[in-house]
Amino acid sequence: MPEFKIQHLTKYTYPAPVRDSANQIILYPIQDEWQEVIKQEIRISGDPVIDTFIDYYGNKVGGFTYSEPHSTLLIDSKILVQTKHKPLPGNDIFPAQQWEDLKHLRFMVPYIDFLRLEQFEGFDDLKALVEAEKSKEDTPYQAVLRFSRYVYDNFRYIKGVTSVETTMDEIWKLKAGVCQDFAHILTLMLRLVDIPARYVSGYICTHRSTIMRGEGATHAWAEAYIPDYGWLGIDPTNNCIANETHIRLAVGRNFSDCSPVKGVYKGTSDHRLDVSVNVGYEDDAPSMNQPVEFINTPPEHTEHKPLSNIPKNSYQRYLEMLQQQQQQQQ
């Protein structure tokens, strides 16, 4: 049973003090048969009280505020987690029966949200592509593997070309992105063939010898629902099954349901975000207590980045306010 020590640091640095920040963290690994949290410590600068609750999708979510003026916000999460290998689905059921079973899930509560399609410009192209890729003899499990391979082969992994606000249209045109974009595309492709698919955020913990995409930051992949099996983790960024080396933090419809750290504050919109994720193994030297270097490469998730649609000058901000205030009353 693999055991991992993970330290996930998130640090915001502001050029001038900011205040009244309200934040949400989804940094608590899911606990189930395949994943057990032995220990977790979350330390946040300013020592705020963290209030946690379980959200609609079953994720543990924390909330805290930081009212006093501050120039940095550091969120330090240390986890000791144990995983088990989940056996893979068998191929012993007739494919036709499995596809038939999937059709019945469309109007069932646990799956309806994970079958919902989103419209975008390339929707028809994607639909045609999915139809072409899919083979008649495939079981749903084989279709999942095939689509993952497709995304892996046809999208380039480039950091920094997309952000959390990049739309499906842009990703589709770029044919490139990072893990969250790969996961986004794959969930859509699966939903198009009636396979419930959800977005997963977490960490990838590979063996020392292999280098995988998504290390050093939070990672994202997808889960597909296979009849008579359950949720199967699939990582299109690395084209592999997400199993005992993928630590799950949250599941949801899309990135915004699982955003690991996000916040709103009053003050300058300029800021710098540093994220690092370090993984150690049980038999390693006790890395938990060692200081961790911050990576300086562009982080994969920049949730706190100022929104591109926030107007820059005060006149434009005034117009924006005016427009928002004119919401229709019933």
Place this chain on the structure above:
Amino acid sequence: MQESGYFSQYSPINGVWDEMYGVDSIREHYSKVIDYLSRESSEDLARKEELAQRLFMSQGITFTVYSSGEGIEKIFPFDIIPRIITADEWAFVEKGIKQRLNALNLFLKDVYNNQFIVKDGIVPIDIIYSCPHFLREMYQLQVPYDIYVHIAGIDLIRDHDGTFYVLEDNLRTPSGVSYMLENREITKRLFPDLLPQCCVRSVTEYPNILYKNLLSLSPRQISNPTIVLLSPGIYNSAYFEHTTLARLMGVELVEGRDLVVKNQKVYMKTTIGLQQVDVIYRRVDDEYLDPLVFNPASILGVAGIMGAYRTGNVAIVNAIGNGVADDKAVYAYVPEMIKYYLNEEPILKNVPTYQLSNRDEREHVFANINKMVVKKTNGSGGYGMLMGHASSDEEIEDYKKEILKDPRNFIAQPTISLSAAPCYMQGGLHPRRIDLRPYALCGPDGIEIVPGGLTRVALKEGSLVVNSSQGGGSKDTWVLA
């Protein structure tokens, strides 16, 4: 019945229920008013009308029409002739609204908790889950006394035979109640003797009942909890109403920037420091309420307020997520809800509603579009709707394209002929189409409805659109004892 000068000129619209004019004569409940009017000279009435306009102007009773391009604040047009409802009619309407609101409250509790009604197949699951106002953030969140709809504005219309129909349930931020109150104040000045003579029931208790209910929701058991009215700001169409209600209840009028969340509690910034807020009567939409959880670009909300609400440290009125119950596609299922939750027959009727996401119903609507009104399921204020009988072929074709892009967002209803009431215009009485929006208040003691409401008038001859944002006016609404 003696025919007055005004009455003899009055010609009711064919095939339309007239509130004043029955079979060949004036209805009993209008007779005192008509008698009174017939004793007034036309100069007197003209003077009264002018006085009403000046009072509206001097007291700043305005309404903002966004798209008019004529300055943002406009006088809310007022017709001096009251709309009169008999005691029997009111008893029926009151009973019907209470029943409906009970069911809608139970529906909201159910849909955010056990979802029995979905599991039993009464309301289709995809209608709920595709509704943008079904907020998963509200799932299993406990609200005080299980009340979701504290304030409802139920829109009623009357068909050609006088039957009442519910046109819309407004369960999020219903507006217009300040005009109900102001219209009565103006009428008191225009016709001071008529109100007691006709035994008109008072509406002035409204702010007191609302205040009492807000007070009862305070999570802190203290003698003077802090209640605030959260407004989007001065550019909002209903800002006049926000200021009026805050003043009448004696509560603070605030905007998002006046509030801050600290450790799951909401505070108001005051000149003597932070003061904890217990109850928020908000007139800001869900989407803008918390930039941390909903629209991150919102500058009207309070970051973290959802956390304070979830932990029960603050009460929010109306509850968040009510839009799933007044979605126009869900509206079609309200009669079923009444049967399902209350085991009663619906007292008030629904207007037949076609779901455009259903192919058969859509084709039927497209084939009969001249007899239909098509609406957006999440629209309000009469924006973005199509009146089939009054639209050009081109408008219809464009609208059909819109519908096909996302049919779930549209419903259609047969054009219902609204009832008419006499209005004073051009020195005489003329029938104009009206609706009725009573305001129901739901608190721990039950549902209370002040006897009255806002009667909206389509001032243009032949028009069926009464929305204030579409140039409609209003009348004082009298409920007789």
